[in-house]
Amino acid sequence: MIEVQGLTKVFTLHNQGGIKLPVFDGIDFVAKQGECTVLFGESGSGKSTLLRSLYANYLPTSGSIAVRHRGEMTAITGAASQTLLEIRRETIGYVSQFLRVIPRVATLDVVAQPLRERGVNVATAHTKAAELLEQLHIPERLWSLPPGTFSGGEQQRVNIARGFIVDYPVLLLDEPTASLDQRNAAVVVDLIRQARNRGTAVVGIFHDAEVRDAVADQIFHVNSDRQADSLFTDERVPA
Numbered sequence: 001m002i003e004v005q006g007l008t009k010v011f012t013l014h015n016q017g018g019i020k021l022p023v024f025d026g027i028d029f030v031a032k033q034g035e036c037t038v039l040f041g042e043s044g045s046g047k048s049t050l051l052r053s054l055y056a057n058y059l060p061t062s063g064s065i066a067v068r069h070r071g072e073m074t075a076i077t078g079a080a081s082q083t084l085l086e087i088r089r090e091t092i093g094y095v096s097q098f099l100r101v102i103p104r105v106a107t108l109d110v111v112a113q114p115l116r117e118r119g120v121n122v123a124t125a126h127t128k129a130a131e132l133l134e135q136l137h138i139p140e141r142l143w144s145l146p147p148g149t150f151s152g153g154e155q156q157r158v159n160i161a162r163g164f165i166v167d168y169p170v171l172l173l174d175e176p177t178a179s180l181d182q183r184n185a186a187v188v189v190d191l192i193r194q195a196r197n198r199g200t201a202v203v204g205i206f207h208d209a210e211v212r213d214a215v216a217d218q219i220f221h222v223n224s225d226r227q228a229d230s231l232f233t234d235e236r237v238p239a
């Protein structure tokens with residue numbers, strides 16, 4: 001579903017005299033349908049940078065990223081804005097670590113929005129949003145409120161509900177259980193497994209070893225010191 005070739009990222013800090021900050025160099029990486037790929041590595045190794053590059057939030061310095069979109073491998077690097085919007089609406093879902101929402105929009109609408117953008121009617125989108133919010137233990141009294149003042153864990157669960165409301169062929173998850181208790185982390189593990197069983201290619205960062213072991217089909221080591229030929233390991237992690 002995703003093919004990454006020779007991906008290199010160097011940040012240039014223009015407000016710091018143009019200092020160059022190399023993050024990773026020459027990454028080759030494949031994410032397959034129905035598999036969960038875990039990005040693994042030390043803090044600062046570039047996991048989030050890689051995930052953001054897959055969503056085209058960051059522009060790579062060199063290399064290419066392609067995603068299977070409408071049945072064809074489509075370049076993300078260098079894609080026109082219109083193509084990127086289409087890819088994000090139909091093919092790639094992204095659950096960032098923190099919820100970013102428009103003020104004064106009710107939680108139920110925040111969660112339902114990705115379905116509404118795909119033309120699903122309000123009633124159906126709200127029903128699906130309510131199911132997910134219930135599953136993730138967000139009390140019903142909060143559904144009509146904007147999530148801006150919710151606790152960190154509540155906001156993260158709203159973000160997860162929003163990410164899982166569409167059956168995206170590719171789902172990118174940036175530490176989706178970081179602020180969650182065990183009960184809610186277990187719900188997220190279930191949601192990931194269900195998505196994977198439907199054929200979604202999941203790519204995620206999970207700091208919690210228990211969660212990681214519960215969902216990983218393969219682990220991709222992101223390591224800024226690595227040699228080019230040891231970039232990819234296809235370690236099967238026991239369920």
Ligand SMILES: Nc1ncnc2c1ncn2[C@@H]1O[C@H](COP(=O)(O)OP(=O)(O)OP(=O)(O)O)[C@@H](O)[C@H]1O
Nearest residue numbers: 011013021023041042043044045046047048049050
């Ligand atoms: N927008 C940016 N501008 C400049 N440097 C950045 C930017 N984003 C990330 N970096 C740098 O890139 C490096 C990798 O950061 P990244 O967040 O990808 O690491 P990570 O592996 O996800 O770390 P962690 O596990 O701590 O979240 C860091 O040194 C960071 O300072």
